[in-house]
Amino acid sequence: MSAYTDLMTFQRDTEALGQVAGRLAWDQETVMPRGAADQRGDEVSAMETVLHARRTDPRIGDWLARAEPESEIEAAQLRHIRRAYLRHTRVPARLAAALARETSLSQGIWAAARATDDVAAFLPTFRRVLSLVREQAAALADGGDPYDALLDDYEPGATGASLSAMFAALRPRLVALREAILGAEHTPAALTGIFPEDGQLKVSTTLATAFGYDFDRGRIDKAVHPFSSGSGNDVRITTRTMPDDPFNCFYSTVHEVGHAAYEQGIDQAYLLTPVGCGVSMGVHESQSRIFENQLGRSRAFTRYLHGVMGQTFGPLNITDPDAFYGAVNRVRSGHIRTEADEVHYNLHVLLRFDLERDLIAGTLAPEDLEQAWNARFEQDFGLVVDRPSNGMLQDVHWPIGLFGYFPTYALGNVYAGCLHQTLRSAVPDLDDHLARGDTTPATTWLRENLQRHGGLHTSRATIANACGFDPHEGPLLDYLETKFGALYSL
Structure with a gap:
């Protein structure tokens, strides 16, 4: 041998x-x-x-x-x-x-x-x-650099300095868009009501199926913090429910299905080998974020979701599909990263990125983290942190030692922006399919151009090969400004 x-x-x-x-x-x-x-x-x-x-x-x-x-x-x-x-x-x-x-x-x-x-x-x-x-x-x-060594576990080849430069390029346009939206005269109405857990889990399964989750090789369970686990032929996801916020359940499910679909979509010839799993967390997040946001929160797909919710829960307080699209995509400052809208989400990540670099460098002590978090949060979001579960205790990552993981969420958004721009060019009639709850053209394109390769290429090469250009923050920012500019009549 x-x-x-x-x-x-x-x-x-x-x-x-x-x-x-x-x-x-x-x-x-x-x-x-x-x-x-x-x-x-x-x-x-x-x-x-x-x-x-x-x-x-x-x-x-x-x-x-x-x-x-x-x-x-x-x-x-x-x-x-x-x-x-x-x-x-x-x-x-x-x-x-x-x-x-x-x-x-x-x-x-x-x-x-x-x-x-x-x-x-x-x-x-x-x-x-x-x-x-x-x-x-x-x-x-x-x-x-110790932080770079930790980061390399989740995004091989990335450095704190390179990500800091990318995030510095993201921040000005994100902050400007946020300020314009919060000052806009038009604000979409919110979905209100109580939505029973059994109905939420039923819709959750419908959405997972619509996005191609293979239940013969996967399952959905409940957890405090939604996550995806496993690869190959045993991939499991979790979700959570809140009676007055069904979107939390639905989009947590779609997000985790994005991770799971990546693992399930890898060429079976790579099973139980190093190439047989996602190449990096940044690329993994690109799949979860494009499933959740560019596809799942699109005007076309929310039209389908509006119908599914009406069939499951009865008449909603928002009867117009376009108004429902606005409700799904409402922008508002909030404490919780996993519940943040697309405009605020990366600002949550940037806060964590800066704080965890200081923790690893030893310039921020654990006993000073709560004060540092609360001060930075009020500066970035204009909100006072009312309790630790809305602040430094909200995420599981640091308690289980995942330092260097957080920046891959924002990097995944950048990658997703690039993939979405290319996908729209490749599938010009995508919205016609999404409006019927048919994500197949999108999920097939992603599987063929990215997911099936697993870890065959480096992370940046994986995105570049799918998109035809090196990844950068421009497509994400253009997408956000176009989408929310229209929603808020900016």
Whole structure:
């Protein structure tokens, strides 16, 4: 057997074990009994110890040295394995296990603190998580920038400096658009009423099906924080319901279906290999955001959704489909990132990006985070944070150690803007289909031009190959200004 064949045989088992570890995380956020938290922490730590030993096995270095790729696919597999091997060998097994256990425990502590708005109850575990993450960052950086080392886990090749420059280009036009909208004379009416959970979940399933989610290889469950998990032939998503805000459920579902469709759409020949999953979180977010926003919140698709909601819940307070489109896309300052409209969303991300860079650099202490968050939020949004669950406790990312993840949301929006511009040119009659709830022309184009390739190319090349140009923020800003300029008669 060749070195490449030996390596891929070994890697397949590692990938399979990684999927099992992911299933433990899914279970913890959906159906695990609360009393199992400590035991689950030990289980996750044990699994991470096994995975770390495999990922740092010296034979990998030997196989990599001897393997000769014979195709583009083999070269991509080796690129991913080599990068992962270098990263994992820099992190001691002790640290990897400690991080896995501490972040597993932290998730439950955060959830309880969030429910009671008790920052003090969360701070001790947060200090431990941050200390471990900073130790990990220093090990990965190997003398370089610690934050860049963490970012590389989610968006390989990106740097804090490059993203900071992109976000600096985004901010002025976003702020100007926000100010114009908030000062506009016309404001779309809001959807009001109480929408029972069983009806919301029924519509949620209808929307998931409309966007191509394969229920033979996936499922929908409820969770406090919606997420997508898994790849290949076992991809699971979650959603949440709020009686007076059905859009929270519907668009959380469509967002997570975007992630799931990416994983389900990858060529089956890549199953349980490094190329067989999404290439980066930025590209992943491009799929969830284009599903949720450019497609799901479009005038055409909301016409279809208006009909579905009427059939499910009875007459709505908004009877006109165009007015309903306005209700779906109302712009208003709010505390919660996941509930933010398209204009405000990236401003939420930029706040987190700046704060987490300071946390990793050590220029912001955990005990000072709440004050720093609240001051920055009032500056950016003109709102006072009324309670921690609307502020620093609202997201699960930092409690479970995902530093470097947040900027990929804004990067995904940039990528989605580029993809949407190209998609509209490729499928000029798209709105005719969306108005009937038929997303097939869009989802097929995305699958053929992006999703099926998985990790075959780098993240920026994946977007550039689909669009025919290098990604930049221009298409996203043009789309937002055109859409909301019309909605608010600017």
